[in-house]
Amino acid sequence: MAQYLPIFALLVLAVLFGAVSRVAQRLLVPPKPTPPKVAPYECGIIPTREPPERFPVKFFLVAMIFIVFDIEIIFFFPFALAFRDLGGFGIAAVAIFALAVFESFVYLIAKGALEWGPVRRERPSELVSPTRTAATTVRRVGTEGRQPAVVGEAA
Numbered sequence: 001m002a003q004y005l006p007i008f009a010l011l012v013l014a015v016l017f018g019a020v021s022r023v024a025q026r027l028l029v030p031p032k033p034t035p036p037k038v039a040p041y042e043c044g045i046i047p048t049r050e051p052p053e054r055f056p057v058k059f060f061l062v063a064m065i066f067i068v069f070d071i072e073i074i075f076f077f078p079f080a081l082a083f084r085d086l087g088g089f090g091i092a093a094v095a096i097f098a099l100a101v102f103e104s105f106v107y108l109i110a111k112g113a114l115e116w117g118p119v120r121r122e123r124p125s126e127l128v129s130p131t132r133t134a135a136t137t138v139r140r141v142g143t144e145g146r147q148p149a150v151v152g153e154a155a
Contacts, residue, residue: 061113065105072101 079086079094086093 057111058113058115061108061111065108065113068101068104068108072098 075097076094079090083090083094
């Protein structure tokens, strides 16, 4: 029990400090709520409109990328410390893990996790046919019977 005495004393001091701080704050600074004080504060930006109801999915995809690389670093650290003792099995296990991490990264990139520009929605047009190419639409006029121009020749 004596070994837990410093931890218990520190817990009592922490609770006592919190209680004394709250009492001192109430006595020394009486509450005077004003509209700026009770307004929500976020990064110094004054809210001019209501926030959207849903976050874009891209925020969560970036969070997933962060988690994937964070986990990758956590698992690579022990491997880096003991890679000489693991042999071929350790190399194979890390290769499989790295392949899984790379596959999840490719999935997130394919879903557009790093594309932060405005969303461009391409609408199919009836005016442009998919079979239309430069060879089928560009008509050469007045080239019949002419010789191709040679570079460097004066006209």
